[in-house]
Ligand code: HEC
């Protein structure tokens with residue numbers, strides 16, 4: 395009886411050791427994979443030199459709104475927590491009013507379009523996979539705008555990685571942006587002027603992420619085929635949609651209403667019109 399109990403206790407003990415060993419291996423794996431991701435260095439392809447001009451700063455303000463810089467970096471671009479976990483991982487979008495005065499043009503463009511920070515590592519949770527499509531002139535305008543702002547103190551503390559955040563990195567749920575940027579999608583030197591070309595440029599940068607590369611929809615849950623949706627809009631109704639978030643088709647536009655009220659309402663009227671012209675020019679699906 396006594397002997398049987400000892401045997402059972404030993405078996406329980408052996409199981410506990412096995413569980414502890416597996417847990418240790420998992421922790422070691424997550425630590426080493428996430429450290430590799432956080433410290434991986436990336437090489438730049440084509441940095442950009444910006445000549446700040448005051449008119450560009452105005453355009454840059456508008457472009458920073460349209461691109462959601464304010465949404466993540468805070469109302470004054472002084473930094474904001476964009477990800478906070480139960481176990482203490484905290485991802486902070488940097489204070490751009492400080493970085494704008496500390497970093498070179500090449501460092502800032504590289505961060506925005508390639509997702510590579512000034513220390514050579516990747517940004518996490520910043521959509522450079524979309525920003526890579528921005529033209530040199532748009533990026534230059536955004537930088538001119540950032541530089542026109544006075545430097546202000548950081549509004550949020552620093553990014554901090556804890557075990558749960560590291561596990562999300564190791565599993566690829568928080569991806570390393572620089573590794574995903576498609577450098578062959580790099581934007582043109584100048585933002586196109588003609589409505590058709592401008593509409594295409596804007597649509598590829600801002601709509602394809604959800605509506606698909608050919609705008610046929612379904613890239614994210616519920617995103618419709620824009621070649622069909624546009625049929626329901628007159629130019630005036632489309633302009634109304636993009637300034638108020640009130641759609642036409644009647645099944646409700648939850649995501650779009652949020653996108654428009656947060657970012658797209660900052661598109662200039664001429665830009666909204668060019669999106670309209672471009673969407674109307676597309677062949678209808680058969
Ligand atoms: C979805 C959120 C998000 C959006 C939108 C966003 N950023 Fe960021 N950005 C971040 C985060 C988070 C970091 C810090 C990443 C890190 O430390 O890994 C960052 C870092 C940066 C950096 C610092 C790179 C460095 O050298 O340390 C710059 C510059 C920057 N962002 C500029 C911009 C600009 C300009 C825009 C708009 C065109 C923008 N960001 C839009 C989240 C965002």
Ligand code: HEC
Nearest residue numbers: 600601604616617618623641642643646647648649650651
């Ligand atoms: C974050 C994802 C997302 C982005 C980015 C996005 N859309 Fe949408 N869009 C949706 C979804 C989802 C719907 C379906 C209705 C809803 O839930 O808002 C939709 C619906 C629409 C509709 C149909 C509206 C109606 O009346 O039913 C139009 C038109 C449209 N989008 C145009 C655009 C254009 C143009 C852009 C780029 C400037 C864009 N969308 C960017 C997700 C997106």
